[in-house]
Amino acid sequence: MLYSLSMFNERQEGFFVGLFVSRKEAQQAAEHYLSVVPGLRDYPCTYEIMEKPVIGAIDSSGQIHMIWAWDENENGNETGIWSSSCYGALSEAQRAMEAAKRRMNKQEWSLDTYWIGQCHWTEGFARVASSE
Numbered sequence: 001m002l003y004s005l006s007m008f009n010e011r012q013e014g015f016f017v018g019l020f021v022s023r024k025e026a027q028q029a030a031e032h033y034l035s036v037v038p039g040l041r042d043y044p045c046t047y048e049i050m051e052k053p054v055i056g057a058i059d060s061s062g063q064i065h066m067i068w069a070w071d072e073n074e075n076g077n078e079t080g081i082w083s084s085s086c087y088g089a090l091s092e093a094q095r096a097m098e099a100a101k102r103r104m105n106k107q108e109w110s111l112d113t114y115w116i117g118q119c120h121w122t123e124g125f126a127r128v129a130s131s132e
Contacts, residue, residue, distance in 0.1 A: 002052045002064065002086050002116065005029055010044045015121045019064060019086065019114055023049055029119060038124035055096075056088035062116045065093035069106035082106065 003026040005017040017033065020026040030047040033040045058064060067084035084100065087093035090113070097111050 002054055004050045004052045004083070005047060007033055007040055007045055007047050007121070009039070009125075014081070015040075015125070017121055018119045019052065019116050021116060025117070037122065039126060040124055053085045054088060055085050056092050058088045058116070063113050064088065064116055065090050065111060065113050067093060067097045067100060068110045068112060069100065069104060069108065071107045080106070
């Protein structure tokens with residue numbers, strides 16, 4: 001089992017941070033992001049930790065593969081985001097993605113590779129004032 005950490009700002013925009021070997025490690029990363037990372041420390045943000053089953057063995061590289069699927073609304077914002085379990089083998093993830101595409105009607109698909117414990121969005125986010 002791995003633990004997926006995502007951060008959310010007050011607009012419910014999500015930021016996938018990474019996959020961790022324990023819930024405690026994911027929670028420590030979340031608390032660090034909320035206190036230190038720009039944007040996430042500056043606005044009322046929350047986090048979500050989800051258990052992610054691992055299908056197959058994780059090799060010594062520590063790489064894991066996940067499938068993402070989503071739709072986009074009229075403003076180009078991602079909606080209805082779905083993510084798969086974690087796969088130790090890329091070939092198994094590719095087969096699972098083809099099966100998921102037959103089951104689900106999503107506009108966009110991605111098969112991504114991550115390193116366990118690696119954090120994303122380390123630079124945070126910045127708000128840009130709109131002229132509208």
